[in-house]
Amino acid sequence: MKYVMNLQLFASAETGVKTLVYSIMQDEDLETYGAVKTADALISIKVSPKSDLAKLPADNEYVEVCSSVGDVGVDIEVREMPLTMQADWFGHTLNTETGVMNYDVNDTPPYLAVGYRRTKANGKSRYVWLVKTKFEEISEESKTAEPGKTSFQTPKATGTAITNKDGIWKIVADEDAKGSAIVGFLDSVPGSSPADLVAPTVTSVPTDAATGVIGTSNIVLTFDKAIQSATAIAANIFVIKADGTAVPAVITINAGKTVVTVDPVSTMATGSYVLIATTGVKSAAGVSLATNYVVNFTV
Numbered sequence: 001m002k003y004v005m006n007l008q009l010f011a012s013a014e015t016g017v018k019t020l021v022y023s024i025m026q027d028e029d030l031e032t033y034g035a036v037k038t039a040d041a042l043i044s045i046k047v048s049p050k051s052d053l054a055k056l057p058a059d060n061e062y063v064e065v066c067s068s069v070g071d072v073g074v075d076i077e078v079r080e081m082p083l084t085m086q087a088d089w090f091g092h093t094l095n096t097e098t099g100v101m102n103y104d105v106n107d108t109p110p111y112l113a114v115g116y117r118r119t120k121a122n123g124k125s126r127y128v129w130l131v132k133t134k135f136e137e138i139s140e141e142s143k144t145a146e147p148g149k150t151s152f153q154t155p156k157a158t159g160t161a162i163t164n165k166d167g168i169w170k171i172v173a174d175e176d177a178k179g180s181a182i183v184g185f186l187d188s189v190p191g192s193s194p195a196d197l198v199a200p201t202v203t204s205v206p207t208d209a210a211t212g213v214i215g216t217s218n219i220v221l222t223f224d225k226a227i228q229s230a231t232a233i234a235a236n237i238f239v240i241k242a243d244g245t246a247v248p249a250v251i252t253i254n255a256g257k258t259v260v261t262v263d264p265v266s267t268m269a270t271g272s273y274v275l276i277a278t279t280g281v282k283s284a285a286g287v288s289l290a291t292n293y294v295v296n297f298t299v
Helices: 083-090
Strands: 014-027 042-058 061-078 093-095 100-102 112-120 125-135 156-161 170-174 202-205 219-223 237-241 249-253 259-264 272-277 293-298
Touching: 014 042, 014 083, 061 125, 083 093, 083 100, 202 293, 219 272, 237 249, 237 259
Parallel strands: none
Antiparallel strands: 014 112, 042 061, 061 156, 093 100, 112 125, 125 156, 125 170, 202 219, 219 259, 237 272, 249 259, 272 293
């Protein structure tokens, strides 16, 4: 009896690509991500790893061969890149009330995790995440329309994928390899905790209405979750006198990013002071304080 193995059950050629999603890396040190967002319709994506192969010759032959992956080029074409998506990908500021976005030369694009789905002829899918990618400004070309002809003009983005702190640059899930459907793989970045969208809270020493605070003491704020160190700055956390005069201070944050210390440069003189932490302070997931945190105290 002759048996024929149906390879269609185990593997199948890829036929297309769809479902482009992305998540902004909110803290580069902790490598935490925000909520996953869906991009506009995906036309094409090309991922091009650059590999380096080193060979060690000895005794008239190669005795050692070592391969390593360098930067990974990423080219994406989509039907449209709305301004909201451009603001996310390139670090621009969009005024959603006026619909106007400024493109500042000092804008810094964030790292993104980029996910997509590759479809197969057998109806199954392969899912891909590039865990740490940064893109250049999009390339756009506009042409006049010829009478009686339609020519679609679509934006393209070029970027570079690198490894995360664990040495991983890509994560793939394949329904052929699993033998059954894979559900929810693009809902969150693999290996990351679900985005914590609850606003951080804070307490401090001194507390509100405290009296008799020692003029040489530091002011300490404790957050209930890690915050972005880039937001623990003098513009967002500061002390002023009752008359509004700023108190010069050095601001530091602990390794866990939950404790911020405000160290006044000079001894605080007797009088009334106000400690303020603004909504510019953000959690590792990018969520701001719900309201300004204000503490009145006297020295």
